Amino acid sequence: MNVFIAHAQILRKEPPKERGRSGLMVLKVGKNKKTTEALIQSVNQIIVRIPGHLSDRAAKLEVNSYIEIFGHVGGIVRRSHLSGEQHLGAELVANNIQAAAPVLEGNVEKHLFNRFIAIGLLRGVKSPEKEGPPSTAYLQIGPDRPDLGRSFQHTGVIGLAAYGRVVDRLAKYEAGMPLHVEGRVTGLLRKIPKPGAEGGFEESLEVGLVMDRVSPTAMVAERMLTPFQPPKPAAEQAPSAPETEQASEEAKAPPATATTEQQN
Known part of the structure; x- marks a missing residue:
């Protein structure tokens, strides 16, 4: 099980390119941070995939307006076209979204927030090669999926950044431990x-995930312990429930990333 929630401001919207496919939203979830020349930096902006069944609702929400949103986290793997090297990442997928109205005067920006909760199996912890960067904990939150050799595909594992006391706590847990x-x-x-x-x-x-708390738990979702079943061919499917449609869309959805070009 995993879920994320947020009070956020819409910075940008990308409607689906085809009816029934996913769109994207870039959301502001905190105060602006000072930009640097670093090749990678943390920002208070997140990108969320908006499934097709929420497209009409998302279209009615204006850029710069405030929203409440909740959804789930998914693991993704990208493969370099040149080197074949794989990169583990994550995506946020909306399950519901609605307009929000500020009820306090003053700086709304400092009250924007987001949280996620996940339950899964610890697969390992990678320590940084030098001081400064965080450790990375690998948590299985979905069933194992075969490597199909694609440039992008979904996976049941996510990586979470961990600092300080959280790293000390993780050191007490062995691989395979169910964690909350x-x-x-x-x-x-x-x-x-x-x-x-x-x-x-x-x-x-x-998308980056930062772990603030971790503790052992007693159970995980049963589907994580069963082999992954790939989607059936379209001719064999009988899509009737929204859950079936969402699963089908997830299988063909592109990675949730926003790219902009800049010139020095």
Whole structure:
């Protein structure tokens, strides 16, 4: 089980390219941070995939307006076209969204927030090679999925950044331990050099998960212990329930990332 919630401000919307497919929203979830020249930095912006069944509702919400949103976290794997190297990431998928109205005068921005809760199996902890960066805990929150060799595919594992006392607590747990974790979602803004463009780069906004609390638990979702069943061919499906439609869309959804081009 996992869920995230947020009070946020809409910064940008991307409608679905086709009817029934997913759109995207970039949301502000805290005060602006000072920008740096670092190739990767944390920002108070998150990107959320908006499934097709929420497209009409999302279209009615204006940019710069405030919203309440909740949904779930999913693991994704990207594979480099050049090196074949894999990169584990995460995406946020909305389950519901609605307009929110400020009821306090003053700076609403400092009251924006988000939280996530996840229950899963600890798969391991990776310590940084040098001081400064956080440790990374790998948590299985869904069934194992086979590697299909694609440039993008979903996975049942997510990586969570851990600092300080949380790292000390993780050291007490062995791989396979069922854990209950809580934390916050942040944006990871990556600067990627553009081939053939001197001094130019692209900025890619990705999802980052920061663990604030962790404790052992007694159970996990049964589906994590059963082999993953790939979606059936369209001819064999009988899509009637919204859950079936969502599962089908997830299987073909593109990665939830926002990319902008900049030039020094």
